[in-house]
Amino acid sequence: MTPALPPGVRLHWDAVRGTHVLLAPERVLMLDAVGHAILSRVDGATAVAALVADLAAAFDAPAEEVGPDVTEFLEGLARERLVDLHA
Amino acid sequence: MPDGARPTAVPPPIALLAELTHRCPLSCPYCSNPLELTRREAELSVADWAEVFRQAAALGVLQVHLSGGEPASRRDLEEIVAAARGAGLYANLITSGIGLTADRIAALVAAGVDHVQLSVQGTRAETADRVGGYRGGFARKMEVAEALAAAGLALTLNAVMHRHNLAELPEVFDLAERLGARRVEVACVQFQGWALANRAVLQPTLEQVEEAKQLVGAARRDRAGRLVIDFVPPDYYADLPKACMGGWGSTGLNVAPDGAVLPCHAAQTIPGMVFANVRETPLDEIWYRGPAFAAFRGTEWMPEPCRSCDRREVDFGGCRCQALAVLGDASAPDPVCRRTPGRARLDELLAAEGNAPGLDAARWRRIGG
Numbered sequence: 432m433t434p435a436l437p438p439g440v441r442l443h444w445d446a447v448r449g450t451h452v453l454l455a456p457e458r459v460l461m462l463d464a465v466g467h468a469i470l471s472r473v474d475g476a477t478a479v480a481a482l483v484a485d486l487a488a489a490f491d492a493p494a495e496e497v498g499p500d501v502t503e504f505l506e507g508l509a510r511e512r513l514v515d516l517h518a
Numbered sequence: 519m520p521d522g523a524r525p526t527a528v529p530p531p532i533a534l535l536a537e538l539t540h541r542c543p544l545s546c547p548y549c550s551n552p553l554e555l556t557r558r559e560a561e562l563s564v565a566d567w568a569e570v571f572r573q574a575a576a577l578g579v580l581q582v583h584l585s586g587g588e589p590a591s592r593r594d595l596e597e598i599v600a601a602a603r604g605a606g607l608y609a610n611l612i613t614s615g616i617g618l619t620a621d622r623i624a625a626l627v628a629a630g631v632d633h634v635q636l637s638v639q640g641t642r643a644e645t646a647d648r649v650g651g652y653r654g655g656f657a658r659k660m661e662v663a664e665a666l667a668a669a670g671l672a673l674t675l676n677a678v679m680h681r682h683n684l685a686e687l688p689e690v691f692d693l694a695e696r697l698g699a700r701r702v703e704v705a706c707v708q709f710q711g712w713a714l715a716n717r718a719v720l721q722p723t724l725e726q727v728e729e730a731k732q733l734v735g736a737a738r739r740d741r742a743g744r745l746v747i748d749f750v751p752p753d754y755y756a757d758l759p760k761a762c763m764g765g766w767g768s769t770g771l772n773v774a775p776d777g778a779v780l781p782c783h784a785a786q787t788i789p790g791m792v793f794a795n796v797r798e799t800p801l802d803e804i805w806y807r808g809p810a811f812a813a814f815r816g817t818e819w820m821p822e823p824c825r826s827c828d829r830r831e832v833d834f835g836g837c838r839c840q841a842l843a844v845l846g847d848a849s850a851p852d853p854v855c856r857r858t859p860g861r862a863r864l865d866e867l868l869a870a871e872g873n874a875p876g877l878d879a880a881r882w883r884r885i886g887g
Contacts, residue, residue, distance in 0.1 A: 438672040441632070443606075443608070447576070454580060455633075456610065456672055456700075457635075509743065512744075
């Protein structure tokens, strides 16, 4: 499963509020550090498994703990059509 | 007032509605623009808009909604989009599609447009063209939708629904998916501007409203993960008001075609309210210290029963312009609210409008009308 940001959805640094945001049609999501760490690795080419491994290394956390959180986060965004999940 | 005196309780705005022009080839009687439409000569220039966008971004605005009238009626729309992106804003184009061509769409993509919201007045050409007052409009929109999809643009379909097109609601969802839209907005007409002048003609029936709610619920279940459905239910049939603009002067601001800065698009109907203009006053000053934005911000201005209501920071007393339109008092509680005495007046109106005239009785939107 490979996540991608669809057309009309992009990351943005909000300099006024000092936070990363996800900009989308009629939507603005304020991202915490974890949300940004996940979405900044979404490039349409990296599979979820590789993304989880990368995050686990970066945050020095076990992949089996990181994995379910990442999947849940991405699937939630996919339901709102803010992320595409390709087989 | 020095910078240090900025009211700390006021958050920066997130969204800017840029009404680029009041010109429009359509003449929809449900239009929310004011009855007195601004003429072309008074419109802000590209350079003016670029300055507005720079100031808006510095103020904290993240998204600009380019609207009108019909934004494509401006030949310099592509430059305005480029200026919005240049300022670091997310550029959302709200259009009827009329005036867009494949060439202009390519230019908009090059300028960096992020998303397009395309309106339809119905799902059948006969209905849509009659409501829009523009023959051939629906067919033209379908061509534009194909060109937008071919250009790879993110698309939302927007359908304003009322008594004369609610029968087509089930087809709206199919049309949205067929056109490749990922989102659809089904907005029951809100009675401001031309729509208010045509309220008796456009007011849906209770039966239509109940059916629409069921259809939206079913479509959300059936199309989950494919189509995101935003639904704006009709105010007059609700029991509690909406938080207009997410609360007056709290999340967004409008700039009218001539540069007047408004807390909401209908605010100019409120007597005695003075609006600063971006040609003369910095946006930051208008947002944080402008009297129009302060007038109904927060809860201090509220009368009872709003002031002591547990929903005062949920709906912020509802819509000021609706209180004015129905009760003649912009500082009264929104008459939609069943906890307020004004509701009786709204119910009288609904009862009186049960025997609605046909669409032929509508007052069609036009400049100088």
